[in-house]
Amino acid sequence: xxxxxxxxxxxxxxxxxxxxxxxxxxxxxxxxxxxxxxxxxxxxxxxxxxxxxxxxxxxxxxxxxxxxxxxxxxxxxxxxxxxxxxxxxxxxxxxxxxxxxxxxxxxxxxxxxxxxxxxxxxxxxxxxxxxxxxxxxxxxxxxxxxxxxxxxxxxxxxxxxxxxxxxxxxxxxxxxxxxxxxxxxxxxxxxxxxxxxx
Numbered sequence: 001x002x003x004x005x006x007x008x009x010x011x012x013x014x015x016x017x018x019x020x021x022x023x024x025x026x027x028x029x030x031x032x033x034x035x036x037x038x039x040x041x042x043x044x045x046x047x048x049x050x051x052x053x054x055x056x057x058x059x060x061x062x063x064x065x066x067x068x069x070x071x072x073x074x075x076x077x078x079x080x081x082x083x084x085x086x087x088x089x090x091x092x093x094x095x096x097x098x099x100x101x102x103x104x105x106x107x108x109x110x111x112x113x114x115x116x117x118x119x120x121x122x123x124x125x126x127x128x129x130x131x132x133x134x135x136x137x138x139x140x141x142x143x144x145x146x147x148x149x150x151x152x153x154x155x156x157x158x159x160x161x162x163x164x165x166x167x168x169x170x171x172x173x174x175x176x177x178x179x180x181x182x183x184x185x186x187x188x189x190x191x192x193x194x195x196x197x198x
Contacts (some may be wrong), residue, residue, distance in 0.1 A: 002034045003129075003132075004129045004132040004133050004136065004138065005135070006040040006126065007124060007126070007129065008124075008181045008182055009124055009173050009180060009181040010124055010125060010133060010136075011099070012129055012177040012178070012179075012180035013117065013121070013177070013178075013180055013181055013190060014074060014136055014137065014140040015121060015140075015173070015177040016027075016080060016117060016174040016175075016177040016178050017137060017140040017141060017144070018085060018140040018141075018143060018144045018175050018176035019080065019084075019118050019144070019170040019173045019177065020079075020110070020113045020114075020117065020144070021044075021140070021141045021142035021145050021148065021171070021172070022078060022143035022148045023083060023084050023087070023148070023166075023167040023170030023171055023174070024083065024110055024143075024144075024145075024147045024148070024164060024168050025117070025144060025147075025149045025152065025165070026151070026152045026163055026167050026170070027087060027090075027106075027150040027152070027164070027167050028148075028149075028152070029149075029152050029153055029154045030037045030101070030123050030163055030164075031045075031048050031049070031052075031090065031103065032045035032046060032048055032049055033045075033049055033153065033156065034090065034156070035099060038093075040096050040099075041117050044096045044099075044100070047100060048099060048100055048103045049103075050105060051100050051104050051107065052103040052104070052110070053123065054104075054107065055103075055104045055105075055106075055107025055108050055110075055111060055167075056107040056108075056110045056111035056114070057121065058110045058111070059111030059112055059115075060112075060114070062114060062188050063075065063111065063112050063115040064119070066112075066181045067115075067116060067119060067185065067186035068097035068143065068185060068187070068188055069185075070185075070197050071183055071184060071185040071186075072116055072120045072178075072179065072181060072183075072185070072186070073118075073178055073179070073181050073182075073183055073184075074102075074104070074114055074122070075112055075116045076112075076116045076120070076174075076178035076181065077128060077175045077178045077179065078109075078112065078176075079108075079109045079110075079111075079116060080109065080171050080172075080174035080175035080177075081109070081115035081170050081171055081172075081175050081179060082105055082108050082109025082171075083106050083109030083110050083113055083166055084109070084169070084170050084171010084172060084174060084175075085171050086102045086105045086108065086109075086170065087102075087106065087164045087165075087167035087171070088101045088164060088165065088168050089167050090164045091161055091164055092101060093184070099155065100141070104167075109171075115135060116174075117137075118137070120181065120184070121133055121134065121137055121193025123186065123187075124181070124184065138149060143165065143169050163187045186190065
């Protein structure tokens with residue numbers, strides 16, 4: 001089963017996956033709590049998560065086209081940066097709408113990274129090894145989430161703003177990991193193939 005890790009680019013893809021889900025799970029409960037601590041109220045605290053998830057879902061509709069046009073590596077790098085680096089802006093007291101804007105930007109990153117990483121697996125790994133690769137992929141997600149959800153609020157309570165900086169590091173490491181992925185593009189759809197032929 002370990003042999004699948006010899007597939008070029010897979011270990012770094014798994015690193016990016018781990019970082020994305022660690023950074024996401026770290027901040028998912030922390031941001032609403034931080035907004036409540038800053039006196040924004042329940043509605044805005046809940047809206048921060050709602051906007052994040054709405055941006056995630058909307059972005060997921062557009063990512064497949066990007067994967068076919070510019071390829072996996074640029075999308076994964078941009079997604080990791082958008083998900084992680086804006087976390088530093090939560091340290092700025094820019095008001096409620098500023099926090100919601102940052103949440104929307106991070107949601108775009110999360111939407112792009114989830115689609116790109118899962119689609120890349122099928123392009124990267126030979127069909128006979130795909131089942132084993134999926135097992136490692138699921139493990140990278142699971143470990144990242146378990147770790148993040150285990151320490152998020154505790155870390156915020158004890159170390160305060162450092163949790164946001166850890167999310168930034170996750171984004172940077174995830175983007176650097178994507179640099180080691182082969183420069184692949186998603187296969188064009190049948191409609192796109194027919195358009196090129198006309």
